[in-house]
Amino acid sequence: MGAVWNIAATTVGEAIRRRVLLVILMIGVLLLTIIPSLSVLSARSDDSVTVGTMFAVMRGTSALLAIVLTVYMIPNEIERRTIYTILSKPVQRWQFFLGKYLGAVLSLLLMITLMTVFMLVVYAIFQNHHASRLLSLAQQPVMYWIEMSLLAAVAICISTFVTPLINIFLSFGVWLVGTVLNPLYDTIANNSKSIPIMKSISKLIVSLVPNFADYDTKNPLINPGQPIQNQGLYYFTTIFYGVVWIALLLIIGALIFDRREV
């Protein structure tokens, strides 16, 4: 695993220096800083609106970071010929692929942590809440990190067989379907009154596209009176679901990459 970790570490080193990622991150941080301060100025200062908007900004920024970071990772290595120097060493293609993915996941962890720290500091200054409230808010970014790791797995898997530009649209499409439409299809599939053909189509889509919606657990944080039932079990199954999807996507991606002419 030494080679995998070293490739991951260099990937992090490169990612945190990529200007386009830094610009996206800075815009995200800026928006997170502005939102709580604007709520002070508004006539109807509503904590739930502030928290909801901040999480929406963080999620959108993280998704953009995950896609932009991952879609170019393998194609860039091929274009710049770095891959040849690495693969001529005792490194197998799956190790290279896994190292790049882990590097992306670690970079996302750093970036989401930075956004979380900014968000909590600004929130604490403007909303004047207890530490326990801040701690509960910090749970959501962890779920976003898992979600973005899943999105990065989708993007890196697709990057083994399409160009980066097409990949941006495909990955974003998968995330959009998994975020917006998946819960809808899920409802149709589980409703006994639904038309059978619609049920079958919904089940197929739900099975083929990862469900990203379950990682957005901000509602109980916005409305503390409506907690998630069996919270521990919910988090465990959601994280487990993500890990299984990630493993599956990485295996498929590694198998395609292994056969690809570079």
Place this chain on the structure above:
Amino acid sequence: MPAAIETIQLTKTYKSRSLGLINVVDKLDLTVQEGEIFGFLGPNGAGKTTTIKMLLGIINPSAGEGYVLGKEIGDLNVHKVISYLPERPYYYEYMTGMEILKFYGSLFGIRDEKKFQSLLERVNLAGDASKIIAQYSKGMQQRIGLAQSLINDPKLLFLDEPTAGLDPIAHTEIRDLILQFRNEGRTVFISSHELSEVERICDRVAIINKGVIERQGHLDELLKGARIEIIADDVPKETATKFEGPDTIVSYSSNRLIVDIPEGANVGAVIDELRNAKASIVSVIPRRRRLEDLFVETVGGKNAKKLVVESPEVVA
């Protein structure tokens, strides 16, 4: 002496939408002996880099067999004792020279800082070890590339265009390093367009064209036979075309003609022809046959159309 590289009918076929199946490398039979510097020559698109990629196990052959240091190509154990310097290599620009060596060393499980330091000294980069790669010149990047290729103490080095785009001083430095590799008993496989460099340092060469090996052997044997170069001014174009022949290299520009003929050819006839055309003879110089002559003879005829397009003045 055992072979460091041996290929038997090694073939790589690609599918093209317009041309169908294309053999980029076609039934390649190549032998490189241990401890020699081997030059792998050919025009652009001849199949040189594809061959290297197959030998390194980066791409799979479509047919045939290949052995590197006695093991089948693609064997990961071989990668511990070989190294590769790609053409115009890119290294992570935010890293320092020392960090590059640490990174590539870590892929072998090597963490010996003294070794990295001595490699930097060897390629004259000890004073620039803490500079980031973005601050390195082309020559320095090539030298750090050579340093990374020596991390595992390789028995066999693949160097793809190691002197491309370098200034004359960097050329000399890289050439000296390559010669040192041979003195240390390493095998060096060089793919290059720099024919004069190859001629100076290689023991044996192979010329590949359109995926097929056209010539292979010791330089001394391949370059047997001297040549005579005749230069004349005020030569009419019609006269220039008269000298075209299978073993003659003719170039014509601004009424100046350069005819390059084999030693045994009739020099007097050429001179008489030029005098009859009222041309003034500038020089008649006997010289040793060069690798460039061999290369043009081998590849030039087959790519004649291409040569005319690239250099309209060359008439044969």
